[in-house]
Amino acid sequence: MNDHSLIIGLESRLLNAWPSFDYQLYDGWVLRLANGYSKRANSATPFRPDIGLDDELLDYMIGRFVEANVRPTFRLNGVEAPQVDELLKERGFKEIEPTHVLTVPIKAGDCESDPEVSLEPQASKRWVRAAAESYGGDKADDETLMRIVSRIRQKTAYATLSLDERPVAWGLGVVERGYVGLYDIVVAPDLRGIGLGRRVVASLIAWGCREGAHTAYLQVREENEIARALYGTLGFETAYRYTHRVMPGRSSSV
Template structure:
């Protein structure tokens, strides 16, 4: 049985930890826009159990996406009424990028912050530039990433792991009401697979414990078996799954 209270609680923390630039509320749905940087910040997500969609509401939200030059995207977390997904499917919205939200217990004293992992309470231009560059692709836009992370109002830790004084891995932890959210865990492309990401995660979980967190959470794509294996070693398990319904044949450039 779907635990709507758990989902909404984690979704609320995600909304605060990864801020958008524009928020609009429509009958149990929150539409978020952030210049197209990441789907979680540029999609319509249900926040009310049984939230429904009719064609008029879909059309109205599509228009809001198009005005913002963002591909119309509905992020379905299981809170919505089942017919909402079916209606989007019938309208031709394609299902892409199923994602798992994972949680793990955080126990004070279990971990220590790695001495080679520096934690800063605010984002620096250096952190943003390096993290965006290591991500590459659509997430290489360091200007938009800076705008997003600069809007975080919760306690945050921007982690940088350095080897021989050279930054090689990054991550973000955001603490809120007993939870530590892990975001943007990324390793320099030529150094992946040797445990650097594990050190960043461990340090952020230790920091979260010091902030009073009892649970850590993160999102990982279903197809990313390497990351899921990494997080599984930390005790992370799937709390719920979400997927995206995107309007076909319309890129952000053509929108």
């Protein structure tokens, strides 16, 4: 399997695991829109090796973003032709939030879940509200988060870790074709740094193991060195890296 096959295989699973509300296909570019909630659900991503981009197609896709009131964003995963990044740079698109997609093989002994982590097959309003609140900022919109997760068609597990009956950490697992994707791993702000996220990750990997997954994957921002170190201790390694090119906004530093 060459790198492009690996990337496109994981990207297709990611697309299915984190649905947008609108999908548009332009010559191998998939443009996704979800009311601006998270860049991965509101961006144009290449899904064909060595795919290019010219000014005419770029202008057309910019128009679709603007119509949806979403900042034009290109999520470059490395399968696109090299001149794509140059064109976006020339047109003033700023590079932000480089992100690593990490993978780890699942071993036969990884199937045992943490007894204090509950796993539910569907999202509850309580899970969505608590996860969104702990995220804070742009991701505090629990209504949009519920709309996204309720559109997932793959098998899911919604994890909640409780200490003394208080829910303190959350996560989402999505299984598809031998891979379990880990999403929305979040810990209550006052309890971060004591290993709670690690327990949620391990439990979701165990669930994936029981569902027949051979590999776990997740995404983490390059700047998040604490999380990357945590995942490194669990055996995760970078499969590929993607970055974003965003059109500058008048009211933003980018």
